[in-house]
Ligand SMILES: Nc1nc2c(c(=O)[nH]1)N[C@H]1C(S)=C(S)[C@@H](COP(=O)(O)OP(=O)(O)OC[C@H]3O[C@@H](n4cnc5c(N)ncnc54)[C@H](O)[C@@H]3O)O[C@H]1N2
């Protein structure tokens with residue numbers, strides 16, 4: 001089924017609301033729906049100006065326009081002599097023109113003045129003669145090679161003119177971008193606000209410390225998801241542990257101020273699986289209700305009901321009778337409602353990772369505009385045959401060895417042993433992959449360890 005937003009509704013039903021029939025989307029369509037959801041929430045999020053030192057790794061919310069010509073003035077490209085007209089030249093007695101000097105004296109025809117790389121060339125200069133290509137004889141300077149007019153002068157505006165677009169919006173801020181922005185006159189860069197995420201970990205069976213006992217197990221998702229989302233550029237407001245209590249979940253979902261609420265567990269149809277019911281009660285719209293992917297097929301994406309629109313107070317012009325009015329009552333504008341989403345991750349830990357990469361990551365990337373900056377996932381040939389699901393996509397932890405993806409063992413839905421040793425998750429199409437077949441590999445938001453000594457020997461199939 002092709003997933004549209006909103007989902008097509010059968011006549012006489014309202015099954016885009018949570019609680020409607022389960023309609024699994026194909027994996028690529030689910031990702032596309034997540035991108036659309038993020039893009040829809042992006043509108044109206046004003047960029048923030050952050051100091052250059054804090055912008056690394058973010059994306060630019062606006063194009064980088066040059067604030068100045070570069071170079072900003074005609075500049076000497078070499079240490080040597082600024083000369084005017086044909087030689088030999090009379091060496092001017094005053095000292096050298098150095099980088100950083102504001103306005104060196106004019107060079108008259110037949111004159112030469114010592115100059116340093118990066119110095120502003122004096123007006124009247126026709127060329128720069130490198131030190132090693134010159135010889136002085138008393139007060140006369142001779143060139144040892146032919147002098148071409150304009151040589152070794154970087155003319156003002158050679159790289160850009162003020163107002164030129166240096167980089168488009170959506171460019172990832174790398175160290176090189178920081179350097180260019182500084183050269184072009186920036187103190188701050190406009191970046192999208194970091195998406196605010198709240199994590200709700202469901203399950204009465206979860207322990208936060210110690211060893212499993214009496215049917216209780218350790219919460220593996222609470223410690224994993226916050227740092228993972230931080231690595232994806234999110235601002236994690238809180239990781240809250242909520243029991244299998246529908247009321248508590250409802251209060252947490254409806255009371256959250258996050259752009260994205262992430263729940264873990266409770267997505268299936270068990271006796272205490274409350275996510276669908278709570279979304280229905282909260283008036284949420286299901287955009288993805290199950291995905292044809294293994295592990296993780298019960299994952300879901302919902303748009304939360306809009307917050308009530310609040311009137312935005314505006315200050316009217318002060319009048320003599322009321323010089324400092326605090327809030328206007330007559331001229332009120334309405335602030336646009338913020339679009340917020342919920343991603344329900346299945347409780348099985350690798351299934352939760354699958355949901356994170358399938359729904360949450362593309363949504364967050366579209367929300368910040370990073371999706372436009374991100375390269376397509378690399379395609380890597382797989383070393384060995386990988387069994388597929390007959391109808392669904394599989395996501396399988398892999399390491400890269402010698403340019404090939406090698407599938408790891410311990411890739412069951414409840415296991416993290418494979419992913420903890422992996423460089424990425426290979427996307428296995430329905431039906432499986434043959435040796436040498438090129439596969440998309442979803443990168444993890446930390447450096448891959450190609451060539452590193454594998455600590456994961458036991459995970460190889
Ligand atoms: N009748 C069916 N039952 C199930 C189906 C199904 O299609 N029909 N799907 C299975 C699949 S696949 C998955 S995945 C799970 C998804 O279930 P939930 O999202 O409702 O998750 P829970 O039932 O709450 O938990 C599942 C499993 O994961 C463990 N868990 C939960 N949270 C954590 C955590 N934070 N850390 C570690 N482990 C966690 C939990 O104890 C359960 O073992 O449903 C299947 N059932």
Ligand code: MOO
Pocket residue numbers: 293294295296297298346348351413414
């Ligand atoms: O697909 Mo479940 O998500 O097998 O663990």
